[in-house]
Structures are given as structure tokens and as C-alpha cells.
Amino acid sequence: MKIVEVGPRDGLQNEKQVISTEDKLAYIELLIGAGHKRIEAVSFARPDRVPQMADAEAVMSGVQRIDGVSYIGLVMNERGLDRALATKVDEANIVIVATETFSNRNQNMTIAESLKGLEAMVSRAKAEGLQVTTTIGASFGCPFEGEVATSQVTSIAKAATEMGVDEIAIADTIGVGTPKDVRRIVTAVKEVTSLPLRLHLHNTRNTGYANAFAGYEAGVISFDSSSGGIGGCPFAPAATGNIATEDLTYLFERSGIEVGLDFARLTEAAQFITEKLGIVTPALLGRAGWFPAPEHTR
Numbered sequence: 001m002k003i004v005e006v007g008p009r010d011g012l013q014n015e016k017q018v019i020s021t022e023d024k025l026a027y028i029e030l031l032i033g034a035g036h037k038r039i040e041a042v043s044f045a046r047p048d049r050v051p052q053m054a055d056a057e058a059v060m061s062g063v064q065r066i067d068g069v070s071y072i073g074l075v076m077n078e079r080g081l082d083r084a085l086a087t088k089v090d091e092a093n094i095v096i097v098a099t100e101t102f103s104n105r106n107q108n109m110t111i112a113e114s115l116k117g118l119e120a121m122v123s124r125a126k127a128e129g130l131q132v133t134t135t136i137g138a139s140f141g142c143p144f145e146g147e148v149a150t151s152q153v154t155s156i157a158k159a160a161t162e163m164g165v166d167e168i169a170i171a172d173t174i175g176v177g178t179p180k181d182v183r184r185i186v187t188a189v190k191e192v193t194s195l196p197l198r199l200h201l202h203n204t205r206n207t208g209y210a211n212a213f214a215g216y217e218a219g220v221i222s223f224d225s226s227s228g229g230i231g232g233c234p235f236a237p238a239a240t241g242n243i244a245t246e247d248l249t250y251l252f253e254r255s256g257i258e259v260g261l262d263f264a265r266l267t268e269a270a271q272f273i274t275e276k277l278g279i280v281t282p283a284l285l286g287r288a289g290w291f292p293a294p295e296h297t298r
């Protein structure tokens with residue numbers, strides 16, 4: 001299984017404390033040092049709506065370009081894609097939301113309109129050599145509509161597959177899912193696509209890690225997480241963020257599933273960014289330590 005580090009994007013974007021470009025670059029460097037190969041580094045959202053991501057261009061022009069390390073930019077619309085292409089991200093992660101109300105609030109479009117937009121964006125991004133992921137937001141529950149029908153998710157997955165995307169990500173944007181939901185949704189999505197699947201989980205209700213493991217057992221191969229578990233949620237102000245990279249790494253590695261990240265350096269990256277944010281990390285591994293302790297910390 002592979003971890004996509006989303007700390008610099010989803011982790012930071014809902015944190016109030018604005019992090020300087022220089023610190024973001026130092027953070028990304030630490031993440032690469034820990035062994036990360038795919039990093040969601042920026043979002044091309046409107047700077048007035050997501051001020052933390054306003055320096056996306058500066059971040060992308062400052063990152064180290066290393067063979068085998070891929071930088072992902074989150075894209076909501078054509079203007080975002082223009083910026084993504086100009087900054088030379090390696091991958092575009094284009095979001096489609098699974099419910100009409102959320103789609104309208106988030107992107108000011110119906111689902112049909114956003115799928116039409118997706119088709120145009122996918123062909124442009126692919127023509128420019130980018131890898132493209134479609135993330136299906138609010139797949140497990142909507143902050144406005146509540147329950148989300150499985151068919152809402154599968155119809156978007158099917159449409160995106162036909163448009164030629166490279167990967168489908170299923171997002172529990174507000175952190176309401178359970179392992180049973182993961183099995184139901186992943187199984188249904190696998191019936192409509194043979195593309196690699198990625199899960200984007202939040203630990204809002206403490207089900208994130210159980211959900212990740214259920215996803216792995218159901219055939220998902222990539223998981224989004226943020227170091228330290230940073231990242232709030234705009235719809236649940238008191239909520240914790242993404243599942244934490246170091247805790248997820250522990251869960252998988254101790255289960256005999258190779259992740260390929262360095263625990264000590266992961267916690268170093270988490271410590272760096274949580275100090276800059278002035279928060280205590282929701283992640284637990286940095287406090288408890290690995291078991292058994294790895295050689296270099298003995």
C-alpha cells in the first residue's frame with residue numbers, strides 16, 4: 001500500500017495559523033526525507049476562500065524536483081487547472097462532490113455541470129502529461145444532505161473512468177464513515193471501474209484508522225494522510241483532521257504490510273509543522289513511540 005501525504009494541502013488548509021512559504025518548503029523537504037513519494041503540496045482554490053493556499057505558485061516553484069517524487073495539486077475548476085498547468089505539478093487531483101447541495105456550495109455547480117467540466121479538464125491535463133485523479137467528495141455523508149446513496153458515488157466513478165482519469169479517490173470529507181460503509185462503497189466502486197483506488201479519510205469520529213484497514217482489505221491501494229494528523233474540517237469546527245501518517249504507518253507496518261516510510265523522520269516532520277501551527281498533534285505515535293523501538297532510537 002502507498003501513502004499520499006496530504007499534510008501540506010489538506011492538513012494546512014483549514015488551520016488558521018498561516019504558514020510561510022519558506023516553512024512549507026522546509027516541511028515538504030522533511031516529508032521527502034521520511035520517504036514520501038506522492039505529496040499533495042498545494043490547492044488551486046481561490047486565494048480569498050482558502051488564504052493558506054494563496055502561495056501555491058511560490059510553493060511549487062520552490063520544491064525540490066527529485067526523480068520518483070510526485071507533487072499533486074488540488075483542482076476545483078478550469079481556473080485552478082490553468083494554475084496547476086502553469087506551476088508544473090505532476091498530478092492534478094480534481095474534486096467532484098457526490099451531493100447536489102455540497103457541490104453547489106463548494107463549487108457553485110450542479111453535479112452534471114461539474115462532470116462536464118471534469119471531462120474538459122481531464123483532456124487538457126492529460127494532453128499536458130499530468131496524472132489525473134478524481135476525488136469524489138462527501139462519499140460517506142454530506143454535511144447538508146446527510147446520507148449519500150452508493151449510486152451517487154458509483155455514477156461519478158464510472159463517468160470519471162470513461163473520461164480517462166488515472167485514479168479514483170473516495171473521500172470521507174466530514175469523517176462519518178465506518179468500516180462497513182467502506183466495504184460497501186469500495187466494493188460498489190470496484191464494480192464500475194478497474195482503476196487504482198485511493199481513500200481520503202478523516203478521523204473526525206475516531207473511525208479513520210479502522211476505515212483505512214477495511215479499505216485495504218477491500219482492495220484500496222493508496223491512502224491519504226497528514227503527518228501529525230493536522231487539518232481541521234470547515235463543517236465540524238471542533239473536529240480533528242486527516243488520519244495521521246505516522247499512526248497509519250504503524251498500523252500497516254505492524255500488520256506486516258510494507259509502507260516504506262521512516263518513523264523517526266515522520267515524527268520529526270510532524271513535530272516541525274505542529275510547532276509552527278502552535279497545536280498539539282492529534283497523532284499518538286509521536287508520544288507513545290514505535291513498538292518494538294526501531295534500532296536507531298534504542
Ligand code: MG
Nearest residue numbers: 010173200202
Ligand atoms: Mg479532506
